[in-house]
Amino acid sequence: MSSEALERDYVLPSGSVARYQRDGHILLRGVADNSILAEYRPAIADFVKRKSVNAKPLDERDAYHKSFLQVANLWEEDETVRRFVLASRFGRIAAELMAVPAVRLYHDQALFKEPGGSATAWHQDQYYWPLDTNDCITMWMPFVDVPVEMGVLTFASGSHTEGSLLSAAISEESDQGFDDIVRERKFPIAYAPMQAGDATFHSGWTVHRAPANNTQAMREVMTVIYFADGTYLLEPDNPHRPADLARWFPNQKPGELAGGPLTPIVYSSGH
Numbered sequence: 101m102s103s104e105a106l107e108r109d110y111v112l113p114s115g116s117v118a119r120y121q122r123d124g125h126i127l128l129r130g131v132a133d134n135s136i137l138a139e140y141r142p143a144i145a146d147f148v149k150r151k152s153v154n155a156k157p158l159d160e161r162d163a164y165h166k167s168f169l170q171v172a173n174l175w176e177e178d179e180t181v182r183r184f185v186l187a188s189r190f191g192r193i194a195a196e197l198m199a200v201p202a203v204r205l206y207h208d209q210a211l212f213k214e215p216g217g218s219a220t221a222w223h224q225d226q227y228y229w230p231l232d233t234n235d236c237i238t239m240w241m242p243f244v245d246v247p248v249e250m251g252v253l254t255f256a257s258g259s260h261t262e263g264s265l266l267s268a269a270i271s272e273e274s275d276q277g278f279d280d281i282v283r284e285r286k287f288p289i290a291y292a293p294m295q296a297g298d299a300t301f302h303s304g305w306t307v308h309r310a311p312a313n314n315t316q317a318m319r320e321v322m323t324v325i326y327f328a329d330g331t332y333l334l335e336p337d338n339p340h341r342p343a344d345l346a347r348w349f350p351n352q353k354p355g356e357l358a359g360g361p362l363t364p365i366v367y368s369s370g371h
């Protein structure tokens with residue numbers, strides 16, 4: 101039943117594409133219905149729990165690992181999660197917002213911010229990605245209602261139009277540096293409380309952060325990242341991009357078309 105729901109198209113509210121392209125992010129309501137949440141929330145939560153059994157207590161972690169429990173590419177290991185991550189319903193939204201005919205999966209990540217988990221520093225995702233395109237997008241979907249004080253995703257609207265604004269990995273340095281840039285450039289800050297099954301989509305260059313989780317409940321969030329089919333791989337030009345190249349594109353080289361068994365086409369308008 102819910103797997104069928106994953107194959108049904110989501111109709112974008114009118115004006116969504118223009119808004120996404122102007123702001124670099126958009127909040128869409130009800131992207132996953134209750135049947136989808138009921139099937140996939142437990143599978144993803146169990147997976148994160150299994151992978152996090154050895155996580156240190158919050159106060160013994162470094163600054164980055166205080167922000168969330170992070171588990172990547174669940175779809176490789178779990179058949180149920182695979183259906184969720186490769187769903188054409190989500191891939192189609194990504195393609196339509198970016199106005200491209202087809203998208204590939206880049207990778208997925210569960211980002212569970214624990215009660216008391218600290219803020220996620222300002223950053224740009226694409227700093228990490230050796231992809232020669234501006235057409236990268238992340239779906240960020242909570243499986244629980246997320247009030248602002250639980251750590252809702254927060255965007256600097258319009259910041260994606262300028263490409264790389266600061267060469268910095270997510271850290272206290274990126275937080276301070278982007279904070280200054282956001283203020284100087286007067287990018288409007290956008291965030292809103294979300295309900296389970298709502299999703300935000302943001303561009304790879306959109307500057308974003310999330311506040312701390314000041315509630316007693318886990319912020320359960322699943323993300324899926326896509327890029328436009330037809331994208332070429334870049335020569336890694338910072339200390340972080342070689343690891344992404346090796347992890348997501350094994351056996352591929354800079355200059356080649358990005359795409360292999362780990363980065364399948366998730367949606368194509370031609371099919």
Ligand SMILES: O=C(O)CCC(=O)C(=O)O
Pocket residue numbers: 168211213220225238240251253308309310321323
């Ligand atoms: O979930 C968070 O706190 C941060 C998420 C994020 O930065 C992303 O999905 O790109």
